[in-house]
Amino acid sequence: MSQVEHLDTLILGSGQGGKRLAWHLGHSGQRVAVVERQWVGGSCPAVACLPSKNEIWSARIAYLTRHAAGFGTITGPLAIDMSKVRDRKIDMIEREVALHLKAYAASGAxxxxxxGRFIxxxxxxxxxxxxxxxTLSADQVVVNVGTHAAIPDVPGLRDAQPLTHIGALELDYAPAHLVVLGGGYIGIEMAQAYRRFGSRVTVIEHNERLMSREDADVSDEVLRILNAEGIDVILSAETVKVAGRSGTGVSIVxxxxxxxxxxxGSDILVSAGRVPNTAGIGLEAAGIELDERGYIRVNERLQAATPGVWAIGEAAGSPHFTHVSVDDFRIVRDNMAGGNRTTSDRLIPYTMFSDPPLAHVGLxxxxxxxxNIAIRVAKVPMTNVLRTFATDETQGFMKAIIGADDDRILGFTMIGAEAGEVMTTVQTAMLAGMPYQTLRDAVISHLTYAEGLGAVLSNVPALPAK
Structure with missing residues (x-):
């Protein structure tokens, strides 16, 4: 064993929360090291969030170009250069890597x-x-190792060398027929993008509807949108076996x-959940406990059972969103400094970057x-939002969940253009504890999608007479 080097803080994994903590502690004068196996900034800027949204945007440009004639722009024959699509993404990643290296240098981390493996x-x-x-030791240790794509135990599936979201973002061609196993958020984003790049696409989902955690009307609307673009969706389907190899031809029973x-199909993409990257890194040697699903066992302060050990992000069982990992950083940062910040009171939003996007916050x-929470429900189609008269982006709806016995906004869901931005407005109102009438009666700029909040909140059923 090499000579032991001692640090103030040692962080395994350079994901969103871990790297921010490293930079903060480095600027504070601590001796900090981040051990990263592969990606300088973690998976988000390298193979996940930013790259996927980069390619989804390229796919949207292709879609708009195909439909440009309806808006008065006449184009010639359309061709997709998937090598250029990939190169654009790679250029973005390289810029991100440079920014990360600059941040490490500036912080001293x-x-x-x-x-890395604990011994x-x-x-x-x-x-x-x-x-x-x-060989490194430290007064404090933070585990920030994330998750990876699950490959279901289906005969022949592993031998078929299926794509995950990582491989799907590296293709320099549009598959002739892409088969997507899993009708969740990532699977839907990739299915729509590759359909717009010109692939035939089939989505296979074992549940009776897409995105089974969502309300049924959300699942139904997303299914309608996918079908309208020519994507085949097979629901309530059990994958029995797979033969062949992705990229050269596959057969799915x-x-x-x-x-x-x-x-x-020609290619197969697996989007069937995530597995924490906690195996094989010596956590047992460090006295770090796992729960029954393989996630690091932490309390509401994100502390592990072993004193001086913390966990951040997906491997800690936090919701699988980059913005949650960023908040995990804030919690650990403050608690390391003697604070008492917890995960218990977080209002966590999310957005699926389909087109139109799906956004949700709260209940x-x-x-x-x-x-058994009594609620009032208000809902309007996007055709009731005046902005869509100008843009023709009429798919989707807004839905607000209001307390049955008071006027608090408990939740909000939107499928529609700029859904994530509009949802953030509602999230802000919820954080401020505003009654829904305050947002309903706000003077919102015309002609915006957020203006639709006035329409949906005007549909809230009245409180029952006492």
Missing amino acids: ELIMGS GPKTMEVQLNDGGTR LRTASGEQVIE SESEAHRK
């Missing part, structure tokens, strides 16, 4: 590229990517209510029913 309490051995080994059927209608 050290970035160590290598594979004892708060002690780690790092196999450096360029050769050699370092399904069991459905109507009997067995076979789907032939859903179905969740309220499961929890």
Whole structure:
């Protein structure tokens, strides 16, 4: 074993929360090191959030160009250069890497590229990517190792070398027929993007509807949008076996209510959940406990059972969103400084970057029913929002969840253009504790999508007479 180097704080993984903590502690004068196996800024800028939205935007440009004639712009024959699509994404990633390296240098935090494994309490051995080994220990340790795509235990699936979201963003061609296993958020984003790049696309979902955590009207609207773009969706389908190899030809045998059927495709993309990256990194040697799903066991302060050990992001069981990892950083930062910040009171929004996007914050209608929370529901189609008269972006709806016994906004869902931006307005009102009437009667700029909030909140049923 190499000589042990002692640090103030050692962070395994350079994801959103971990790198921000490293930069903060480095600027504060601590000796900090981040051990990262592969991606300088973590998965978000390298293979996940930014790259996927980059390619989704390229796909939107292709879609708008195909439909330009309806707006008075006449184009010639359309061709998609997937190499250019990929190169645009790579250029963005390279800019992100440069920004990250600059931030590390400015903070004084050290970035160590290598594979880390705990060999004892708060002690780690790092196999450096360029050769050699370092042994590090620290007063405080933070685990920020994220998750990876799950590959279901279906006969032949692993042998087919399926794409995950990482591989799908590296293709320099549009598959002739892309088969997507999983009708969740990532699967839907990728399915729509590749359909717009020119692929035939089939989505296979084992549940009876897409995005089964969402309200039924949300699932139905997203299904309608996908079908309208020519995407085939097979619901309530069990994948029995897979043959062939992604990229050269695959055959997927399904069991459905109507009997067995076979789907032939050129490529297969798996989008069937996530698995924490907690195996094989020596957590047991460090005394770090896992829960029954393999996530690091932490309390509401994001502290592990071992004193001086913290966890951030998806591996800590936090909701799988980059913005949550950023908030995890704030919680750990403040608690390391003696604060008492917790995860218990967070209002967590999310956006699926389909077109139109889906955005949600707070309580859903179905969740309220499961929890026996009395609510009032207000809903309007996007055709009731005047902005859509100018843009023709009429798909989707806005839905507000209001307390049955008071006027608090408990939740909001929107499928429609700029849904994430509009949802953030409602989130702000919820954080401020505003009654819905305050937002309903606000003077909102015309002609915007947010103006539709006045329409939906005007539809809130009145409180029952006492």
